[in-house]
Amino acid sequence: MDDIGAGPKVVFEIGSIVITETVVMGWLIVAVVTLLCLWLTRGLKKVPDSKRQVVAEMFVKFVNDMVKKNMGEKLMGYSPYIGALLISAVLGALISMVGLRSMTADINVTAAWALLTFVLITFHKIKANGFVGYLKSFAQPVAFILPLNLISELATPASMAFRLFGNVAGGMVITGLLYGALGTASEALHLHFAFGQWAFSALQVGIPAVLSIYFDLFSGCIQAYIFSMLTMVNVGAAAEE
Amino acid sequence: MILAAGDVTDFLSINLTTIIASWLNLLILFLVLKHFLFDKVNKVLEDRKNEVAETYKRADEAEENAKKLEDDYRERLSGAKEESAQIIQAATKKAQQRSDEIIAEAKTEAKGITENARAEIEREKKIAVNKIKDDITDIAFSAAQAVIEKDLTSEDNEKLIAEFIDSVGEA
Numbered sequence: 432m433d434d435i436g437a438g439p440k441v442v443f444e445i446g447s448i449v450i451t452e453t454v455v456m457g458w459l460i461v462a463v464v465t466l467l468c469l470w471l472t473r474g475l476k477k478v479p480d481s482k483r484q485v486v487a488e489m490f491v492k493f494v495n496d497m498v499k500k501n502m503g504e505k506l507m508g509y510s511p512y513i514g515a516l517l518i519s520a521v522l523g524a525l526i527s528m529v530g531l532r533s534m535t536a537d538i539n540v541t542a543a544w545a546l547l548t549f550v551l552i553t554f555h556k557i558k559a560n561g562f563v564g565y566l567k568s569f570a571q572p573v574a575f576i577l578p579l580n581l582i583s584e585l586a587t588p589a590s591m592a593f594r595l596f597g598n599v600a601g602g603m604v605i606t607g608l609l610y611g612a613l614g615t616a617s618e619a620l621h622l623h624f625a626f627g628q629w630a631f632s633a634l635q636v637g638i639p640a641v642l643s644i645y646f647d648l649f650s651g652c653i654q655a656y657i658f659s660m661l662t663m664v665n666v667g668a669a670a671e672e
Numbered sequence: 673m674i675l676a677a678g679d680v681t682d683f684l685s686i687n688l689t690t691i692i693a694s695w696l697n698l699l700i701l702f703l704v705l706k707h708f709l710f711d712k713v714n715k716v717l718e719d720r721k722n723e724v725a726e727t728y729k730r731a732d733e734a735e736e737n738a739k740k741l742e743d744d745y746r747e748r749l750s751g752a753k754e755e756s757a758q759i760i761q762a763a764t765k766k767a768q769q770r771s772d773e774i775i776a777e778a779k780t781e782a783k784g785i786t787e788n789a790r791a792e793i794e795r796e797k798k799i800a801v802n803k804i805k806d807d808i809t810d811i812a813f814s815a816a817q818a819v820i821e822k823d824l825t826s827e828d829n830e831k832l833i834a835e836f837i838d839s840v841g842e843a
Contacts, residue, residue, distance in 0.1 A: 451681060472709055
């Protein structure tokens with residue numbers, strides 16, 4: 432019960448640098464994705480003869496089409512970035528299904544990604560309008576609206592960060608609460624069996640899986656998609672201005 | 673608060689290390705995806721697209737070529753028909769000419785042969801007539817000798833000779 436609503440654990444530290452579970456999950460995802468990429472793209476042919484190539488092409492086409500539709504042909508260079516964002520967010524949420532802590536249930540991760548999106552938006556706005564034009568755009572269409580424009584500009588990354596974090600962390604908390612409740616209920620109904628160190632609550636089998644399908648699988652994928660989509664739409668819109 | 677391994681951080685704590693690590697992880701993942709997935713797969717997709725376009729182009733070209741060849745052959749075929757008709761006509765004309773020549777030649781030759789034959793017959797006839805005349809003379813002499821050996825009056829003799837000569841002259 433103690434770890435419900437707690438932040439990620441510290442795995443190790445180097446001097447004053449603290450490495451938490453979140454970062455280790457990130458490394459794990461990078462390692463897995465790297466191996467997966469190397470495996471998927473082994474022996475690519477013009478006429479595909481392996482399912483691996485079909486899967487790799489499907490993923491690349493999916494991301495390419497999305498980027499083309501939302502950001503335009505000019506910003507096709509962003510598709511690997513969007514793909515990285517999508518994979519990180521999906522795997523970061525789904526990693527909880529194998530009992531590890533979700534990477535995206537850490538506000539630092541989602542904030543870092545949202546900040547990057549904010550930087551890209553600002554970069555493209557300045558590139559499209561010039562620095563003076565960018566500053567002037569905050570006083571458009573009338574000058575007194577400036578504070579509102581500033582808030583909306585900052586609200587974009589903030590809302591993105593908290594949306595992703597809140598969904599995954601909320602799911603984690605609810606799943607933890609449910610586990611606790613089912614454990615307590617099992618003890619009350621004498622369905623809790625303890626064999627020394629190893630304990631087993633009968634009600635904890637099966638029932639959490641149903642909620643897990645929603646909170647981890649569905650919500651995780653949807654929120655990952657939304658985060659990538661918002662990044663594409665906002666950066667694409669900034670570049671078009 | 674100094675954290676040690678195994679400690680649990682606060683739920684909403686800001687951790688600069690995690691933020692920087694997240695950026696680095698995302699950057700590495702971006703580079704990995706770019707080099708090991710997107711660049712490779714995009715190249716294959718591009719190659720395939722180019723190949724398909726190339727194939728279509730080649731097929732179009734081949735079709736056009738075939739059409740051109742067909743037209744060419746059709747034209748040549750009609751030319752050949754005309755030419756063959758011409759050749760046949762020329763050959764017919766030549767054959768006709770030749771046959772006319774041959775017939776004319778044959779006619780001339782036949783005429784020559786007939787004339788020769790007629791001249792020969794005339795000559796033979798003359799020879800025969802002369803020979804007969806000689807023979808008659810011989811016979812007349814023999815007859816005359818025979819008459820002379822018998823008793824023949826001079827009167828009768830004269831008469832016989834005159835008659836004989838007359839009859840021979842008639843022949």
